[in-house]
Amino acid sequence: MHCSYFDAGLCHSCTLIEQPYADQLAAKQAQAARALGDRPDVQWLTPVASPESAFRNKAKMVVGGTVQRPTLGILDVEARGVDLRDCGLYTPGIHACFPRLAEFITLADLTPYDVPLRTGELKNVLVTESPEGELMLRLVLRSQEPVARIRKHLPALLRSIPQLRVVSVNLLPGHTAIVEGEREIILTDEETLRMRVNGIDMYLRPQSFFQTNTPVAAALYRQAQDWVSGQAPASIWDLYCGVGGFALHCAGAADEVVGIETSREAVASAELSAREAGLSRVTFEPGDATAFALAASRAPELVIVNPPRRGLSAELCGWLESSSVQRVVYSSCHAGSLARDLAAMPSLVPRRARVFDMFPQSEHFEVLALLERVHRV
Known part of the structure; x- marks a missing residue:
């Protein structure tokens, strides 16, 4: 990708723009694998590429x-x-x-x-x-x-x-x-902008978060949906759910789906999507993910987490490690914090992982990992 602003020294936000895109993608895959460490049991799927330009929504x-x-x-x-x-x-x-x-x-x-x-x-x-x-x-x-x-x-x-x-x-x-x-x-x-992704209508309010790269976000949701559907859990929590992307995509896989998000704007958007889609088994609540988990009387079979760059709190990692949750789908925008959280949850072992290149021309990317509980002797 050529950029006159970069060539003129006016903007250097795209730090990898001089690298061929195939090399960028391979480097991100290698970086993600290094961050997760020596884990021979992890199945790495082919990275999901993005258009090199005109991808930011x-x-x-x-x-x-x-x-x-x-x-x-x-x-x-x-x-x-x-x-x-x-x-x-x-x-x-x-x-x-x-x-x-x-x-x-x-x-x-x-x-x-x-x-x-x-x-x-x-x-x-x-x-x-x-x-x-x-x-x-x-x-x-x-x-x-x-x-x-x-x-x-x-x-x-x-x-x-x-x-x-x-x-x-x-x-x-x-x-x-x-x-x-x-x-x-x-x-x-x-008051809301309709974001139709994979045939699902999501609604974005002014202070709600939505992924920056729509085609790659669609692939991310499809992958999570595929993994979750293959497990057929009875109950799901979607923590840090935003406007409900993961919960709405996985709604057909479980009898009960609960989304938790601090932003009331985002929760209102997610509730509107669920009502319009007739998803009566999906509910959304405003609140802190860690506080919700620690106060819950019972744990679900599967948890989806999509935390900010800093990753999960130490308390939430501890709760997940000691809980009865059998599987976690972890969507991470920072491989380093994902690796730190995995170290704090040794009983939840990554089995599958995939890089989603949400941000071409930069060093940032998303990793989706499926974790399964291992009962150690």
């Missing part, structure tokens, strides 16, 4: 420049805006909306936030595209002051980008490096 663009000439991209070392609208990672639908968003910034008089001076309003623009080409737009602001102007000019924005379904404002008042704040103001009648 989500753009997180820092806004710089001026009202008349805004930049959408990143900030350089001096906190000046670097425009990356032509980045090859984003889907065509996201690319097409960038010029219209720049025009809207000028029309609504949204002053880009100046990091050194700590002045201005518009910090980030977050855009997500569904598999059907519909869009969600989130404008991250320092304060609520520009909201009235955004509402006034919103009809013009919706006309210029007909694919827009959900538009919101996120408030991030502090001078901080994080991308978004806690408070969200929905500006459109629609």
Whole structure:
């Protein structure tokens, strides 16, 4: 993949872009195998490749420049805006909306936030595209002051980008490096973006998490569904369930499926998906995964975990190790934390594993592993 931004030294986010893609994929497979250690009983399936470009369904663009000439991209070392609208990672639908968003910034008089001076309003623009080409737009602001102007000019924005379904404002008042704040103001009648994956409708709300690479996410869910269906467990927990991707895909394999997620927005989305699909045996609850497990009166036969990069808590690893859970499907975005958690759960042994290249051109990837309990003498 060629990138003029990389060649010009403007952006080096794609650290592996100069390597042939086949070499990237082989290196990730080798890295995952090294992280799991010498485990001859693990069956490694063929890695799932991604399109090399135009795979990102989500753009997180820092806004710089001026009202008349805004930049959408990143900030350089001096906190000046670097425009990356032509980045090859984003889907065509996201690319097409960038010029219209720049025009809207000028029309609504949204002053880009100046990091050194700590002045201005518009910090980030977050855009997500569904598999059907519909869009969600989130404008991250320092304060609520520009909201009235955004509402006034919103009809013009919706006309210029007909694919827009959900538009919101996120408030991030502090001078901080994080991308978004806690408070969200929905500006459109629609509050969710439908993400249809493998024939299942999932719903994304502004503060919910969804995998960045839709084709690879679809393959990830299919693989988990295949492994779980082959075990036919009576009960399943999906911990860190997000908008319910794993639970919804595995709903037909068990009599009872429970999804646990800290984000109430994500839980509401997952519940909507289950209702629309008529999945009465699937329930979702807001809560902490570790606290839920420790407080439960009984354990399920199978647990699916999809934790953040830091992995599982020591307490949850300890509970899984001592519980009656027979199998764990572990989806990890960091092979190192997966290896650490496996060491803390020696009775749960990986039998199958597969690399899913969610992030081509970078060192990041996803690993899915099927763990089975071994009763040691």
